Amino acid sequence: MTLPTLPALQRREWLALMTAWGLAGCRSDEPPALAGGWVGASAGRGHRLRELKSGALPMPAVQRRASVLVVGGGVAGLAAARALDRAGLDDAHLLELEDEAGGNARGHRMAGMDCPLGAHYLPVPGEAAGEVRELLADFGLARVEHGRWLWDERHLCHSPQERLFFEGAWHEGLLPPAEPGSETLAQYRCFSALVGQAQREAGFSMPALRTPWTAAHTALESTTFADWLARHRLDDERLRWYLDYCCRDDYGAGATTVSAWAGLHYFASRHGFHAPGDEETEREPMLTWPEGNAWLTRRMAAPLADRLHTGRTVLRVDEGRHAVEVLAWNEAIGQAERWTAERVVLALPVFIAARVMATPPAALHEVAAQARHAPWLVANLHLGAALLERVGAPPAWDSVPYGGTSLGYVDAMHQSMRPHAGPTVLTAYVALPASERAALLADDWRPWAQRVIADLLPLHPDLSQQVRRIDLMRYGHAMRVPLPGTRSSPAHQALSVLPGRVTLAHADLAGYSVFEEAYTLGWQAGQRVAQQLRPSPRHG
Numbered sequence: 001m002t003l004p005t006l007p008a009l010q011r012r013e014w015l016a017l018m019t020a021w022g023l024a025g026c027r028s029d030e031p032p033a034l035a036g037g038w039v040g041a042s043a044g045r046g047h048r049l050r051e052l053k054s055g056a057l058p059m060p061a062v063q064r065r066a067s068v069l070v071v072g073g074g075v076a077g078l079a080a081a082r083a084l085d086r087a088g089l090d091d092a093h094l095l096e097l098e099d100e101a102g103g104n105a106r107g108h109r110m111a112g113m114d115c116p117l118g119a120h121y122l123p124v125p126g127e128a129a130g131e132v133r134e135l136l137a138d139f140g141l142a143r144v145e146h147g148r149w150l151w152d153e154r155h156l157c158h159s160p161q162e163r164l165f166f167e168g169a170w171h172e173g174l175l176p177p178a179e180p181g182s183e184t185l186a187q188y189r190c191f192s193a194l195v196g197q198a199q200r201e202a203g204f205s206m207p208a209l210r211t212p213w214t215a216a217h218t219a220l221e222s223t224t225f226a227d228w229l230a231r232h233r234l235d236d237e238r239l240r241w242y243l244d245y246c247c248r249d250d251y252g253a254g255a256t257t258v259s260a261w262a263g264l265h266y267f268a269s270r271h272g273f274h275a276p277g278d279e280e281t282e283r284e285p286m287l288t289w290p291e292g293n294a295w296l297t298r299r300m301a302a303p304l305a306d307r308l309h310t311g312r313t314v315l316r317v318d319e320g321r322h323a324v325e326v327l328a329w330n331e332a333i334g335q336a337e338r339w340t341a342e343r344v345v346l347a348l349p350v351f352i353a354a355r356v357m358a359t360p361p362a363a364l365h366e367v368a369a370q371a372r373h374a375p376w377l378v379a380n381l382h383l384g385a386a387l388l389e390r391v392g393a394p395p396a397w398d399s400v401p402y403g404g405t406s407l408g409y410v411d412a413m414h415q416s417m418r419p420h421a422g423p424t425v426l427t428a429y430v431a432l433p434a435s436e437r438a439a440l441l442a443d444d445w446r447p448w449a450q451r452v453i454a455d456l457l458p459l460h461p462d463l464s465q466q467v468r469r470i471d472l473m474r475y476g477h478a479m480r481v482p483l484p485g486t487r488s489s490p491a492h493q494a495l496s497v498l499p500g501r502v503t504l505a506h507a508d509l510a511g512y513s514v515f516e517e518a519y520t521l522g523w524q525a526g527q528r529v530a531q532q533l534r535p536s537p538r539h540g
Helices: 011-026 043-052 075-086 130-138 185-202 215-220 225-231 237-250 258-269 294-306 350-356 362-370 432-440 446-456 490-497 515-533
Strands: 035-038 060-071 094-095 107-110 113-116 142-145 146-149 162-166 169-172 314-318 322-329 335-346 373-383 398-400 409-411 422-430 465-479 502-504
Touching: 043 446, 043 465, 060 075, 060 322, 060 515, 075 094, 075 130, 075 294, 075 515, 094 294, 094 335, 107 258, 107 373, 107 465, 113 322, 113 373, 113 422, 130 515, 146 215, 185 258, 215 258, 225 237, 225 258, 237 258, 237 422, 314 335, 314 350, 335 515, 350 362, 362 490, 373 432, 373 446, 422 446, 432 465, 446 465, 502 515
Parallel strands: 035 465, 060 094, 060 335, 162 398, 335 502
Antiparallel strands: 107 113, 142 146, 162 169, 314 322, 322 335, 373 422, 373 465, 398 409, 409 422
8 A cells, every 4th residue: 555645744643544544455345435415505596597588587476565675685685684673664574595594604514513604703893893893792792891892702713713734734823934034024024014004094994885995095906916915025935825815715816816905905904914023913803603604694584583585586676666576486386476665675796686687777787797706615524533633733713724725624613612622523615716616516516525625635634534424515606806996996886876776785895705894784775775764754
């Protein structure tokens, strides 16, 4: 038997691995087929709209009414519905394509353990994200004492938080090591200074709408992040890998694709970038749960009760002078239904919103034609036992390999505080180029499962022996990529002030997809619609 070439292992690790390989080689029977499959979403539902021509729209079998109809049950749609509820509009209904609301923040369960199907954390929000802070306080995650926000530590990510597999060993944190006096450390400090300069001179916030858009932002958005880095002679391999990783992790595309504004926004809108040895090196606190941000979206959806209608594929939104007609397909019973509402909040990606609107605004058509969305794969691996550990930093919540394009994995049981390692679920994330979208949407899940295992084997050579099942979630259009020119486009800016009975609300309107942007835009859309429906005061 030829053993694979692997990075350096401790003697006890080699002995354990050789024992495992030896036992495997002595077995005469074939290993059981890998169990798993696609979960969480139906590509067929999403494509129903694309495949139907306007002349083939089905006749509705059911007629329903609502004061407000929210279309789309992602974070923005749920936030809009929550704002409408808070305004006292108890006749607001929500239509969602899938069988569970939550969009990119849904959850899953394997072998009795919760795990995410998408977004898996939320940085503790700053002052600019007041709407998000209020939501978290409502859910008991935070309170204000003597003017300070205090967070429930049970929901903050436990230590150790992050680790990087670099040159055969685990290192604490995700920033690659930099030796004292090295060019790497010098470039880390240079980039840190440039982020601070951008914060002072241009201004950044999360959500971005809290910072007025200026000529300085437009200049940053006119080029890619990679070109901006090259202009500042930031070419160190470790720095460039780390910044590319950050862009792919938050935006689904690397530094050669996203704008310089987006690359800087990743750091400047929160706590900046800190080189090793800087005075402020404490990691940004973040909230996380075994099921990821589904912990939040499930609580947002619960008050809607029977006003949340899942399994509804919206085919057409027709705005009239006195009402909006919405045609939807009920996936459970295979019938069309027509909804009539005074107002509609269209909480859909821009390219879908442009497709379902009978008469979409010119600005929406233009933005939809320009927008690019990244496909994603999320794989949950149920492990029957703890993996053999390599040298270096101990197991952490987030584990990432240096080099290549893998985004690593998070451990669903990290927040459990159990006293010993054991069975768990690892959630691996893969950001894909648009060229792989068609392959991702093909029927066979097994090649993707094997690809995920191959990505993780350099970190854990005994992974194949411990995997019991792999469930995969695929997103054909997971998030909008912040390309150069995205936010500064006149058409993009026009979408926030559209007149009429249809109000847009989606993270796409921010130019990229994160919880704070989606929630704030959805909440504001719900508030605007509620204000429009309040009767004008009578003058006696």
